[in-house]
Each structure stands twice: as structure tokens, then as C-alpha cells.
Amino acid sequence: MIQSRSAREVIFLLSSKIVNHTLLALFLSLILAACGGSPSQPEARTLTVYAAASLTDAFTEMGSAFEASHPGVTLVFNFGGSQNLRTQIEQGAPADVFASANAKEMEALVALDLVAPDAPRVFLTNQLVVILPKNNPAGIASLEDLSKSGLKLVLAADEVPAGKYARQILENLGALYGADYSDKVLANVVSNEDNIRQAVTKVQLGEADASIVYISDAVAVPELQKIEIPADMNVIAGYPIAVLAESANSDLANEFIDYVLSSEGGATLRKWGFTPVGP
């Protein structure tokens, strides 16, 4: 009994010490947080850019260049399916710039007054291409082969801009390969991915036999085999970019957009397989 009481005392002492220390630490961190209100470096600014997944490589490279020429500025990117990013912005995500892979998602934000009507500017065009794993396990040799039954095809979901473009192209190709071509190809789809890069990865891993992705995606993963889509059957995807109406850094945001539209930005876009609209 004596033993149990002393054990209790020890535990009580220990726990009270821990509690006291925790409270002290909390108190101190509150004071520190209150003092931290005035930043030591007034120039430190963060620009948050929401961009279509297909822009991942090009924008990451442009971001580094922009940071280098703007000391104190940090760029934070959120790459994803444009429809996904649009939903996040609608729900109040703190973005400064939005670059979409189609006009639809941008127009949705304009309709909600989240983007000023005259703000969006189309800064590049992109086209699509069929990609195959490097060893082409299904032996696909032509666009027509995509309708052979038993293939494992992965597309971006219908809600994703690239997925919508791909389905549009399949409709267009019906003129060459018969009215049921699109249905036959879509019957081979084994997964509708949330953004285009997920589809690229599934082909790159060899898990899927083919996908229809942006030419720029195929540039980013050079080991993939490609089948070109005839120009008159292809879709020209215009990417708009805009500063968000509620951006706290609209000046900096516009500077970044100007950089994307500049000849230097255009060179980076071209390097990654896009067709820049600017100079």
C-alpha cells in the first residue's frame, strides 16, 4: 500500500511537470507568434499559382526563372486537373493566378466574379497525340487499331479538359473509320483518370496500352511511342491565364503573367511542346 501511494505520487509529480512544461511552451509560442506579426524581411512575398497538370514542367521551370529575377518572391504551384482546380478556387482556395487547359473552367470563374471578365488571356495552344508504352505490348500501329477489342485504354475523365478533347477527337475520327469508331474505342477504356498526368503515368508504367494526351505531355516523357493525329481531326486547345479577382498580390500576379507571355516565357513553353501565343 505504501508502495502504491508513492508510485502515485511519482506519477502525479511527473505529470504535473509535463503539464506545466507544456503550458509554458504553449504560452511562449503564443508570445512568439504575436511578436512574429512584423516580418523581418518586408520583401518576402508568396505568389500562389493554380495551373493545369499539363503545365507542370513548363511552369516549374518558369517559376525558378521568375524567382531568380524577383528576389524575395516565392512561387507556390498547385498542379491538377483544371476542373479540380476550378472547384478548389470556388471553395475559397487562396490562389493568385489560374491557368486553365480550357476556356470552360475559366468562364465558370468569370461567371462567379472570381475572375474579372477582361482578365483571361489565351497564352498558348496545345494539341493531342496518342501515346503508347515504349515496348508497345498491344502492337498498336495506327489510330484505327485503338478500336480493336481487348485493349486497355486510359483516358482523362470526361470532366478533365484533356478527356473532353480526347472524346472530341474520337468523334472526329469517326469520319475516317466509321460511325461506331468512337464507341468501340471508348469500350476499351479501363480507367478515367482525374488529371492528364495520371493517364501519362499509367502508360509510362506499361499498365495501359495507350492514351490520348497533349503533345506537351509526350515531350515531357520522351521514351513513349507516339501516333500523330491528323491536323484536321485534332483539337486546338487554347489555355487561358488570369489573375484572380481576390488576389492580395495582383501586381505580382500580373508580373508573372507578363513573364509567361514574354518571349522568354514563350521559349520555355515551346521547349515543353506548347505553341505560345505571345511574341
Add this chain to the structure above:
Amino acid sequence: MSQLRKSFFHSKLSPVLEWLFILPSLLLLALLALPVLALLWRAGADGMFLFITQPSAMAALRLSLVTSTFSVLIAIATGTPLAFVLARRKFLGKTVLELLIDLPIVLPPSVAGIALLIAFGRQGVFGTAFNSLGITLPFTTTAVVLAQTFVSAPLFVRAARIGFAEIDHQIVEAAYVEGSNEWQLFRFLMFPLAGRAILSGAILAWTRAIGEFGATILFAGNLEGVTQTMPLAIYLGLERSLNIALALSTVLVFVSFLLLLITRRLENHKNRSANR
């Protein structure tokens, strides 16, 4: 002595100290409860719950029920023997083995998904062998079941192992002396005695399987009626139709609550019978 301690432990603290404990508790309770309440309110107030009858919602619901049931059955059929061995036998490397079995419980589901893809994908480390037999796993309903089993079976094994370990050895010895053979000991004595733990483990595993998301989307992909379970339909449906996402979320909240209630009742019953 124990009476005294208990009454001290359950007594109120001084008013100031009392609020020092209550206020942070309320903050956390608000964080835990408000999102779920808001979800139910939106789903109920706007009649969004009715969207559960949409074909794509029904397809996701049906697929989730079928795949999670299969996952739990696999967990029971293979996990019970494993738990029994782990509870009864001591061997070299047992601790490491138990850690490995528990690992998927704490592993991020996306890691589980990539690991499954690298192992059993068509070009995977073991997948190429399956492929030569004409079996491809990714993008199939089987892949959904595998992903769910991978993340949920460890919960079952853990619960069943503890259930078997808690059985009073003297009872087993007595039955053995009375002439029961080893199969009879397992089938009519130890399995029923651990039954409650096995059942609550199975329900926990089922809850986890129904909620599986990350491993499924990476390993099994997303196709309505084939691999698009409820969590996938919620995530991807958010962009298409908030209504369907809300309706499915409501179903998942209720199902999870119900399953949790059942496990709690099972555990309470066990504690009561243990105290008797």
C-alpha cells in the same frame, strides 16, 4: 482504498481548473463534430440525399458493398489462421513479422497503391508472371478487392490475435485433458471464445475497406461499375455533381457510425463479462 481513489478520480475539479480542461475539449469537439453535422445538414436540407438513386451513385454503392464484403471474407479466411499461429507460437523474428503485418495500418494509402502497382501491375515485379498466365490485375474489380484487403486485413489480424491471446490457458488445458483433439479445441473452444474479438476485428476491417481510396485509385483506376467505389465517386463526383457526392458521403457517415456502434457494443459486452 480503491473506492476512495475512484471517487476522487470522478469528482469535479475546482471551477477555474475545470474550465481549463473543458474549453480545449470544446474546441476539439467542435472541429470533430461540425464538419459531419454540416455535411448531414446540407444533404438533408436540400434533399440531396435523394440523389443516391442516380445510376452512378447506385453503381458505386453496389461496388463498394460487394468488394468490401469480399475483402473481409478474405481477411477472415486467411487472417484467422495467421492470428491463431501468432497468438500461440513463439518463433524467431516474430516481432518483426508482427510489425510487417501492422505496417499497412499506418502506411499512407497512396504508398500502398504504388507498392501494389509496382508488385502486381502488368509490368510489375510479380505482375509479369501473372501476365504470362493471362491474369492482369490493374483496372479490375479484383484489384479493388486486393487494395482493400491490403489495408484492412491487418486490422482484423491484430484484433483476432489479441482475442486468441486472451483465452485462459487453463480452460484449454482442461478440455485437452478431457480428451478433445486439437481441431476440436480450435473449432469448439478457442474460436468461439475469441469470437467477439474476431467479429469486432472483422467489422473494423470492413469499415476500413469501405473507406479505402488512395490505394484503389492508384492500383485499380477509376471506371464506373468496375473500379469506382464510393470514395472515388465522391472525390471525382465533386467536380461533376456535388449532389451525388453529398448523397454518397451521407451514406458513408451513417454506415461508419453504425459499424462503430456495433464494435463498441461488442467491446462493452466483453468488458462486462470479464468483470463478472
